[in-house]
Amino acid sequence: MADARTRYFRRLKRLRRSARRWSVLAGGLGGAAIVLTPYAGLGLADAFWAAAAGGSVALAGWRWADLRALAAQPAPPPPDPALAGEQARQRLVNAVQRLPIGRTAVEEVRRQQARFALRGSGAAGPWARLDRAAMTLHGLAARLTGPGEPAVLEAAVAERSLRDLAQRVAGVEKALRFAPPDTRPALEDAHSTLVGQLDTGVAAYERLVAAAASYVAEDGRMVTEDPSVTRLTEASDLLRGVAAGLAELRDTTPRTPHPGPTLA
Structure with a gap:
């Protein structure tokens, strides 16, 4: 544009x-x-x-x-090069996201960038745990129907809140590096509180994912037998019946003796 x-x-x-x-x-x-x-x-x-x-x-x-x-009319001023570069990057991202696997690729790149930014921080471990749990829940989301649908929405809101909390933890850690000595105790206390909240929140999120997996498992056990297994069994029985019929037909068909050589 x-x-x-x-x-x-x-x-x-x-x-x-x-x-x-x-x-x-x-x-x-x-x-x-x-x-x-x-x-x-x-x-x-x-x-x-x-x-x-x-x-x-x-x-x-x-x-x-x-x-x-x-x-x-006066001509509009030329755009800021930094802003123009950002707009070009956003256009490229939007174009990639329109591809079949583009959205997944962009989300993975963003996830890796965020993880790299938190490297060495106290939020890196909880962030990695949250990533694994979120990916697991994403794989289960399609099967969380009926009573399980509100849990997916609550999990999305909780994930955004926890990621924002992790960024806060990383920001406080950066401030601790150059904070004056008289302000360090208060910042360290705030940092410890934020880390505790982050650990507690990620643990609660992991319990939610475990509960979602239990729901999907129990919902699958409600069906006595998978329809695909039933169809495979019926197809196997049909093939065995046809094979047995062909074998029986072969045994009951009289064999014609092969004529031997005739002597002149």
């Missing part, structure tokens, strides 16, 4: 071309109307020539007026 400055000059160029085109057309139609109009008066065909010439002159005047009005 073009920026405002590019759109401005593009529109200015279109208006200039349109004004020139209508000016040329108005001049041609006006000259033709003057040459072809007889001195004895206007006929029906001559009236069409005159009307087309007048309309072209009016449209050319409107286009030149629009061009002058747009040219009088």
